[in-house]
Amino acid sequence: MKTLIEPFKIKSIEEIPILTVEQRTKLLNEADLNPFTLRSSSITIDMLTDSGTTAMSAKQWAALMDGDESYAGSRSYFKFEDKVRELTGFKHIIPVHQGRAAERILFNVLDVKGKTVPNNTHFDTTRGNIEFNEANAVDIPCPEGVRPDIIADFKGNMDLDSLRNVIKEVGTENIPVVMMTITNNSGGGQPVSMANIRGAAKIAHDNKLPFFLDCCRFAENAYFIKQREEGYADKSVMEITNEMFSYADGCTMSAKKDGLANTGGFIAMNDDMLAEKSKTVLIVTEGFPTYGGLARRDLEALAVGFDEVMKEEYLSYRLGQVKYLGDKLVEAGVPLLLPTGGHGIYLDAKAFAPHIKPENFPGQSISCEIYRISGIRSVEIGSVMFGKKDENGNHIGPAMELVRFAIPRRVYTKSHIDYVAEAIIEVYNNREKLRPMEITWEAPFLRHFTAKFKFVD
Helix, strand or coil, rough: CCCCCCCCCCCCCCCCCCCCCCHHHHHHHCCCCCCHHHCHCCCCEEEECCCCCCCCCHHHHHHHHCCCCCCCCCHHHHHHHHHHHHHCCCCCCECCCCCCHHHHHHHCCCCCCCCCCEEEECCHHHHHHHHHHHEEEEEECCCHCCCCCCCCCCCCECHHHHHHHHHHHHHHHCCCCEEECECCCCCEECCCCHHHHHHHHHHHHCCCCCCEEEEECCHHHHHHHHHHCCCCCCCCHHHHHHHHHHHHHCEEEEECCCCCCCCCCCEECCCHHHHHHHHHHHHHHCCCCCCCCHHHHHHHHHHHHHHHHCCCCHHHHHHHHHHHHHHHHCCCCCCCCCCCCCEEEEEHHHHCCCCCCCHHHHHHHHHHHHHHHEECEEEEEEEHHHHECCCCCCEEEECCCCEEEECEEEEEEEHHHHHHHHHHHHHHCCCCHHHEEEEECCCCCCCCCEEEEEEEC
């Protein structure tokens, strides 16, 4: 049988708010047209992010009760450490409260100030941490990765020729680390091939540079490799995962994604000296190395989550749910980044609302209107999140203008997904009514979280 079903049954439910269009219009205006500012009590379907929004399993909730809350040497940490080492093979496993803490520690101990960090595509907090440290975050996606309409198996890949050129132009002394994001979130949740991971690692190591993975969706990436890359169909997800990590010197992870939990993360590496420096920063800013700013019970939940995320029936369902939504939109003619990725669908805002210039934020306008008519919250990944201005005040936009609908893990049923598709299609069919926007206030870093907007007449 080919019918997609959830590989779980529902044991507990949570009521969701259903407001009127008039109520949502008022709340959106009060939120200065920024869905981040909306309260969850005004959201019917929340696809702002898949980070920390997972529905944990009964086994994970049971594991919480077994948490050893000892400040130092907690047995819960050692369960977590064993599981992460089984996945990654790294010598040093350092827990943190979420992924951006791992990024902050890594860029602090590598002393990135004034230097360049190449990546297939940095996501927002990674870029924010790099730029906050006065360094240069350089994105070098493969050419097909910035073309929403091109179908390719591994659009998350890094352009390896560009990596060589960046290293040559900048100099190895000015590159503290080469990074690779799997899956490529800013690029549409697209997977990275094993060949590309191996190739990027070789280039880094040939130049005596460390190679780190941003691995928050490692299991989804591994399953894509199993499905699409020659030579991997008969390998287990664990075997593929182990191989991916074997090419790296370390990794950072927000375990709020493929850890199937509501909080947590880690930084892992093999270098003893770098690990000691990282632990020193951890102790000053996060907590003791056997809890890293987390309640120890959360380490228990993560240890179970890392087991559950590796199950192929779960990963098949997870990627299939995203594809199901994408297929319904494609059938209706809605432009989106194809093929669908691992954790959500990404509308192509340039094609969706071609009458709105990038500097007037078409993705933000689309996101606001979809919330207004349906109560569905999404996030713009385009000129709001990554746009800049040159020295003359001219707008510099990213390669793509996207709107992401990130699907929380194990949360929404098929009827919820159908509702999302219906809302997106309705807005697309009335897209000429979408209005341009401008920012009235913004923070100096990661402005999309708190920026205020207005419509431009």
